[in-house]
Amino acid sequence: MSKKHPIISVTGSSGAGTSTVKHTFDQIFRREGVKAVSIEGDAFHRFNRADMKAELERRYAAGDATFSHFSYEANELQELERVLREYGDTGRGRTRTYVHDDAEAARTGVAPGNFTEWRDLDPDSHLLFYEGLHGAVVNSEVNIAGLADLKIGVVPVINLEWIQKIHRDRATRGYTTEAVTDVILRRMHAYVHCIVPQFSQTDINFQRVPVVDTSNPFIARWIPTADESVVVIRFRNPRGIDFPYLTSMIHGSWMSRANSIVVPGNKLDLAMQLILTPLIERLVRESKVA
Numbered sequence: 001m002s003k004k005h006p007i008i009s010v011t012g013s014s015g016a017g018t019s020t021v022k023h024t025f026d027q028i029f030r031r032e033g034v035k036a037v038s039i040e041g042d043a044f045h046r047f048n049r050a051d052m053k054a055e056l057e058r059r060y061a062a063g064d065a066t067f068s069h070f071s072y073e074a075n076e077l078q079e080l081e082r083v084l085r086e087y088g089d090t091g092r093g094r095t096r097t098y099v100h101d102d103a104e105a106a107r108t109g110v111a112p113g114n115f116t117e118w119r120d121l122d123p124d125s126h127l128l129f130y131e132g133l134h135g136a137v138v139n140s141e142v143n144i145a146g147l148a149d150l151k152i153g154v155v156p157v158i159n160l161e162w163i164q165k166i167h168r169d170r171a172t173r174g175y176t177t178e179a180v181t182d183v184i185l186r187r188m189h190a191y192v193h194c195i196v197p198q199f200s201q202t203d204i205n206f207q208r209v210p211v212v213d214t215s216n217p218f219i220a221r222w223i224p225t226a227d228e229s230v231v232v233i234r235f236r237n238p239r240g241i242d243f244p245y246l247t248s249m250i251h252g253s254w255m256s257r258a259n260s261i262v263v264p265g266n267k268l269d270l271a272m273q274l275i276l277t278p279l280i281e282r283l284v285r286e287s288k289v290a
């Protein structure tokens, strides 16, 4: 935690929608005049695509079928922790990009499946925004959660998450449904052990729930739309959250528990703006005082 150089972390599995949520944050940052620097979690993968394949094969031959990008050991989490601590202490840090596809390759000049060089973050920012797989990890080696001032979980129910991943990986990353299905299966062990525990560390979780039949996610022809879903928003500490204000401003929303509200899927963006703007404002205000 850093009052002076605050850190926001948005955590979700692959395909959960963390990049999509980043657009909402970007809108808030622009509107509120907040200068944010960003880190993508994939920048902290330990291996490039070819080396990851070799490592997977090596571990598989040695009897380990659980290794995947979700595993702690497949990522440089100590380096991530170091960078977050450095940012919290000094407002400086570094990141790089893991290039997924041809569009990113054209932008960065680096072939897909490889990393760009490390680059310094702009030293003149109000806050750091992390978006990726491991933004709220606590294990025997690292405590990433302890370094972030606001932690958000993006967690669609699992068959929606799979549909989103399958469609995105097919459309923009060139994978087949069968290849994505294999990846989902291979990652399941680490999903349970490394990804899910983080959603008990997060301050707010946004869980999209489809209201159309997604019982066979592997043949779904499209991603359920905003109108075909609701979003459960759960606050770890509901004290200070103005639920009557939120439910009156967000048409069609209701409280489902003392710490949770449900909003129509097409009100997700509005709900995020209403909930997150005052929290971001407070982080920036307190950082200026500090």
Ligand SMILES: Nc1ncnc2c1ncn2[C@@H]1O[C@H](COP(=O)(O)OP(=O)(O)OP(=O)(O)O)[C@@H](O)[C@H]1O
Residues within 6 Å of the ligand: 012, 013, 014, 015, 016, 017, 018, 019, 020, 021, 132, 133, 164, 165, 167, 168, 208, 223, 224, 225, 226, 268
């Ligand atoms: N609220 C939403 N409504 C409809 N579609 C969504 C929503 N959120 C995400 N998606 C879709 O799900 C897919 C995955 O989203 P996104 O790329 O944001 O995931 P991600 O968590 O950043 O994945 P990765 O970490 O693997 O890059 C995209 O096709 C996106 O358009």
Ligand SMILES: O=C(CO)[C@H](O)[C@H](O)COP(=O)(O)O
Residues within 6 Å of the ligand: 013, 014, 015, 042, 045, 049, 069, 098, 099, 100, 113, 133, 173
């Ligand atoms: O989104 C992911 C993790 O967040 C990707 O699955 C991971 O970065 C590997 O990418 P690729 O399959 O393009 O090599």
